[in-house]
Amino acid sequence: MKSVRRFESAKGADAGRQAAKESADSLGGPPETAPVLREFFNTYSEEETRALGHDLAGRLPEHGVVLLTGELGAGKTTLAKGIAEGRGAARAEDVSSPTFTLIHEYGDPVSVYHIDLYRLDTLEEARRLGLEDIYDARALVLIEWGERFPDLLPPRRVEISIRATGEQARIVEITTRSPRQTP
Numbered sequence: 001m002k003s004v005r006r007f008e009s010a011k012g013a014d015a016g017r018q019a020a021k022e023s024a025d026s027l028g029g030p031p032e033t034a035p036v037l038r039e040f041f042n043t044y045s046e047e048e049t050r051a052l053g054h055d056l057a058g059r060l061p062e063h064g065v066v067l068l069t070g071e072l073g074a075g076k077t078t079l080a081k082g083i084a085e086g087r088g089a090a091r092a093e094d095v096s097s098p099t100f101t102l103i104h105e106y107g108d109p110v111s112v113y114h115i116d117l118y119r120l121d122t123l124e125e126a127r128r129l130g131l132e133d134i135y136d137a138r139a140l141v142l143i144e145w146g147e148r149f150p151d152l153l154p155p156r157r158v159e160i161s162i163r164a165t166g167e168q169a170r171i172v173e174i175t176t177r178s179p180r181q182t183p
Contacts, residue, residue, distance in 0.1 A: 037176040045168045049075045050092055052172060053082020056160075065141045065154050070162035075170050076144045077114075079162060083142060084112045097144075102129060111139050118145040126152055 043049040060066060060083065068076040081092040089107035098104040098116040106112040113134050120126050126149045134141055135154055146153055161173040 037174075039174045041172040041174070042165075043075075043170045043172060046075070046078050049078045049162075049170055049172070050082035050085075053079040054086035055082075056174070057083045057086025060140060060158060063138045063140060065135055065143065065157040067146045067153060067157055067159045068142055068144045068162070069147050069159065071164070074162040074164055076162060079160065079172070080114050080142050080144075083140070084114065087112055087140065103134075107139070110137065113137070113139055113141045114144075115141065115146070116144040117148055120148070123149055123151060 041052055043052055056079075066083075068079065070076050077095070077097040081095040084090045084095045084106045085092040087107070089110075089112040095106065095114065096104070098114050099118055102116060102119070104114040106114065115129070115131070115134070117126055131141075131152050143153075156178045159175045159177060161175075163171045163173070165171055
């Protein structure tokens with residue numbers, strides 16, 4: 001726990017076992033995937049949500065897919081600002097929601113893609129973006145509203161869910177998914 005930034009991790013043996021059971025019961029997802037790690041953080045302001053993103057930037061895979069979920073205004077783009085800044089790809093103030101442009105690229109060379117699928121209505125529209133090619137790039141891919149098109153998500157990904165619990169308070173849940181291992 002970092003006291004300066006006031007976000008808290010709620011993990012541990014008992015919490016982990018309960019979270020794993022809840023994940024299996026509630027996360028759904030394709031049967032070939034299984035949650036392998038689940039963590040919870042609390043933030044109490046926009047600055048703390050951005051700071052959490054900054055700290056998570058070093059823990060997320062160098063290249064991979066991160067699904068950002070939450071209601072409108074939950075803080076998905078705020079967290080993305082911290083992640084992009086923490087990666088050295090952009091200053092937080094230069095990161096904005098790609099709602100109308102659909103895809104923003106940050107870094108030179110591009111090291112973070114920020115994608116927003118909110119305005120797309122059909123799977124075909126989403127397919128036309130060429131997400132598979134972006135997934136293959138040597139970059140971190142942040143996707144907002146990707147849960148609307150689960151068929152386009154890779155089985156190996158990190159899911160970050162943000163839920164408002166007050167005017168500025170948030171619970172941030174991070175689930176790492178990878179292909180189910182067979183014994």
